[in-house]
Amino acid sequence: MAVLLAYGTFGRSVEQPAPVSAQVRTIVDGLRTTSVYEAPGAPGKIDAARARQLIGDRPIVLVLLGTEPLPPSDDEFTQPGQDLCEQIAAVVTTSLVIVYAIEKDGRYGPSYCVGPEFSNPQNPVDAGNYDFQLIARAEVAWQYRVTEADLFPQVEEFVFAFDEQAAQDYPNGVPRRAPVIPPPPTPDTLQTWQIILSLAGILVGTIALFVALRLVGRLVVRRGARDAETRHRSEATSARLNKLADRILxxxxxxxxxxxxxxxxxAGEYVLVLGEFEAATTPAGLAGVNERLDELEEAAT
Structure with missing residues (x-):
């Protein structure tokens, strides 16, 4: 019953996130150690090194793609750059994402999106403050600074607008960019902890069940006094089992x-040794149990 309860609480299957494309995986891998990903063949209209220095550890990532047109979006009303931006944001969930790419009209320009976890119980702000409202404020500032060959002012004014808004929303300090977790099939943080909790729940449930059976079994089946040597070995072995149970539990x-x-x-090995101890009625049997305990104690250190 304890095992079933533990499995029912912690051991249910985890819903797998949607797989990502090879392009998104490459981009996200490139963002694991930096705020700016620059693809081979990028036109150089934005200085990537300067952008990295500007963005720092703000929760903003910048993707500079090449001049090859992106594949069309499944939604005819969505620009390919916007579609790709949202795919990246689904992996880099706590950041604001800017993607520069060739759009349908042949223009090399930006798409913006907000990671779905940018606003959450641990980060309780209105995510809308960092979407169209922020872009519109930045666009007013950059419109007289941008040239065809130099789009860096767009990035610069977006960062300045972010700082202005973040100062209002985070009076105690602006959040920093979170580490980038590899996209599926590698488990994300939530999946990893669900796996850990599942295994921990099964471990605790298994030990609790068999320790309870052991105590009940001792009250029911133990009768009479054993000879002094057997009793001494049994008590010593029991003490070792109890100490090891506390360590594993x-x-x-x-x-x-x-x-x-x-x-x-x-925990599974402990249960097997515990069963052998309960079945041991002779000094030779207890000696075998103690040999198994030696191995288990060594593995548990």
Whole structure:
């Protein structure tokens, strides 16, 4: 029952996020260590190094694509650059995204979008403040500064407009850009912790069930006194099992899904050793249990 309860609480399957295109994966990988991704063949209308210095660690990412036209969007009313921007924002979820690309009219220009988690319970602001409203404010400022060969003022005025709005929304400090998580099939943060919690729930449920059975079994089946040698070995082995159960039942927080699985495997081995202990009625049987305990204690350190 404990195992079923643990599985029902933590072990349900995780809904997989939608896969991303090879282009989005390449862009996101390029943004893992920098705020600006510049594709091969970018026309150089924006100085990427200067843009990186300007953006710093603000929650803004800039994508500078080449002059090859993007494939059309599935929605005929959506520009290809806007469609790609939203695909990137679905992975870089806490950032504002700017994508420069060739649009339907042959113009090399920007598309803007807001990551779906830019505004959330941990970041409680109106995301609309950073969408059309912010772009319109920046456009007024850059319209007399931009040239055909130099689009950097567009980026600069967008950053300035962001700073002005963020100063109002975040009086205690503007949030910084979060680390970029590799897109699927690699698990994102939420999926990883769901896996860890699932394994931890099964681990705790399994140990709780068998420790309870062990206690009940001792009250029911243990009868009479054993000889002094057997009793001494049994008590010593029982003490070791109890100490090991406490260590396995209260392990340190797993570092990742692999560490959580290792802890679950240790719990399974502990259950097997516990069963052997309950079945051991002779010194030779207890000696075998203690050998298994030696191995398990070493693995649990």
């Amino acid at each position: 209260h392990p340190p927080a797993p570092k990742d899904a692999a560490d959580a699985r290792r802890q679950a495997d240790l």
